[in-house]
Amino acid sequence: MNTLVIDSSVAIKWVVPESGTAEALALRRYRLCAPELLVAECANAFWKKVRRGELNAAEALVAVRLLEQAEIELVSMRGLMEPAAKLAIALNHPAYDCIYLALADAIDTTFMTADEVLARRVKAKGLKTKVSHLTAALEPGGFDDGQL
Numbered sequence: 001m002n003t004l005v006i007d008s009s010v011a012i013k014w015v016v017p018e019s020g021t022a023e024a025l026a027l028r029r030y031r032l033c034a035p036e037l038l039v040a041e042c043a044n045a046f047w048k049k050v051r052r053g054e055l056n057a058a059e060a061l062v063a064v065r066l067l068e069q070a071e072i073e074l075v076s077m078r079g080l081m082e083p084a085a086k087l088a089i090a091l092n093h094p095a096y097d098c099i100y101l102a103l104a105d106a107i108d109t110t111f112m113t114a115d116e117v118l119a120r121r122v123k124a125k126g127l128k129t130k131v132s133h134l135t136a137a138l139e140p141g142g143f144d145d146g147q148l
Contacts (some may be wrong), residue, residue, distance in 0.1 A: 007100045
């Protein structure tokens with residue numbers, strides 16, 4: 001089974017209906033992995049949704065529980081700091097997001113994200129990292145990785 005690296009922008013859509021939820025759910029047929037950073041980023045995203053009034057506290061906690069049960073292999077970030085820092089510098093983009101890119105590079109797979117800015121920056125720089133925007137999830141041949 002093919003593996004994809006996903007970030008919190010994808011995982012959140014599984015438990016909170018929003019634009020891109022159908023595409024995010026379609027990815028669940030693959031083996032999914034993410035750096036352990038995903039846990040902190042998802043918890044922070046739920047906190048932000050409560051702060052903005054998009055979810056109440058009870059809804060956020062239900063979403064957290066559901067997401068904790070999702071089949072995502074969490075990978076140690078050890079060894080990803082230097083490649084993530086290099087990517088962050090090259091892309092002029094936060095290193096947090098580049099941890100996901102570094103993991104995708106390390107295991108030679110595609111990184112799926114709903115972050116349009118990040119996906120565009122990677123493609124514009126012509127980096128070897130295979131990144132695909134979530135909108136490609138339901139398009140035939142939409143992934144950069146021809147194996148999917």
